[in-house]
Amino acid sequence: MLLAATTLVAPAPAAGQPTTVAGLLAHYYDLSKEAERVNEELLIFQETLAGQQRTSEAAKVAADEAKETAGRARRRAATVPNLDRMAEVLARRRGMDALSAFAASESPGDLLARLEGAALATQLTGSGGEDDVALAEAEQAARAAETAERAAEQAEKKVAKGAEEVRRRQGDLDRQISEVRGALDNLTPEQRSLLATMDDFGGEVVIPGGGVGGMLEFAVAQMGKPYLWGAVGPDSYDCSGLVQTAFASAGVRMPRVSRQQAQVGQRVARANVRAGDLIFYYEPVHHVAIAVDGQRAVHAPSFGESVKLSGIDAIGPITVIRRVIAS
Incomplete structure (x- = not known):
């Protein structure tokens, strides 16, 4: 993962903080x-x-x-x-x-x-x-x-x-x-470029038809908007807030938090993930992303970041995958 290769010295860390960028x-x-x-x-x-x-x-x-x-x-x-x-x-x-x-x-x-x-x-x-x-x-x-x-x-x-x-x-x-x-x-440009290239999951997103398409199109359109705890849009989101609002745009009512959202829909195996499926992470569940294909997902990552595409398996340990909209 990207942390292992990043061993440059961190700039003036505070007391108790790690001394390397990684x-x-x-x-x-x-x-x-x-x-x-x-x-x-x-x-x-x-x-x-x-x-x-x-x-x-x-x-x-x-x-x-x-x-x-x-x-x-x-x-x-x-x-x-x-x-x-x-x-x-x-x-x-x-x-x-x-x-x-x-x-x-x-x-x-x-x-x-x-x-x-x-x-x-x-x-x-x-x-x-x-x-x-x-x-x-x-x-x-x-x-x-x-x-x-x-x-x-x-x-x-x-x-x-x-x-x-x-x-x-x-x-x-x-x-x-x-x-x-x-x-x-305060990272140097060299350090920033190294981190950026190691976490690049961009590229074109193919939007499918049906209810999944409308929901996914909305979610992808939020990319670049900042993460904010407790936010459900339109200017910022947390992870479950993005899911709730995106599904609402397709007429699907979802619970507010990821732990509750993980109980909705049909369970799906990792090998069968398709666009629109929800990927839930950690135990207990406290993060969720929306698959855009079998390898990538759009999500609101964490504090200080913006809604973006990430590798499904790179986000964290997967707990469960759910399909809420069948087609």
Whole structure:
């Protein structure tokens, strides 16, 4: 690979940095790949946090509704007549059904009064029990909703804390990469030309027809645009952002991060790679490229670089290859 032959002395390396161009470049690639992995981790955290925030909001709404329901049940229970006090008044009529009312009545008016009394007794004795059950159920639901709300808030805080920790790691990697990149930018013209000739995978790209063609044409047209963590275009991209946007141009919806994208489509053997296939790298997956033919792929490489063509096998260790668009 290109690192092995590049043994020129690196210009004024910072403390702890390699002293050869090969070592400096290898260190740069290592840092960039680690940063890319951390970036994908941050994106996953951000997606999880957004989902947890939606869950927390739904739990809050549910808790508020449950509390209001319990409040209405309490107010209704407070207005129910005291059945103990009513018992003495309704002693003669409680339990009296229509048949006994008819038998005991002395006149049509008396019969009507007795029937109304029986109905009233049934209504009062029944409604008290129902309200007690409703109140107990409402209060239990309110307590459960409050517990769910607290759990959702705690989960949201935990995810947010994890995301903040990943951001700190990302910032530290940014600093280290900037230092190494600064050293690489100070390479002599001779050193630059040596590195350039050893990583040349340019040349014409033949765009196939069908949905693959439109997607690939879009991806190739982004060449030269800078890599930027978290970017999905139109002016810059990270690796999975380029894939997501390119496939969207062909009407295909893809997940945001490469680890999720690696679960989409049909698995393809390395020997059967064709234009439009997705090549995923490293374990766990944290880089992706789009094949333009059986040997090259277009991708957003890493910090400080631009979207370009690279050799499929030169990008890194392949984890899996997927075909999302069949033709």
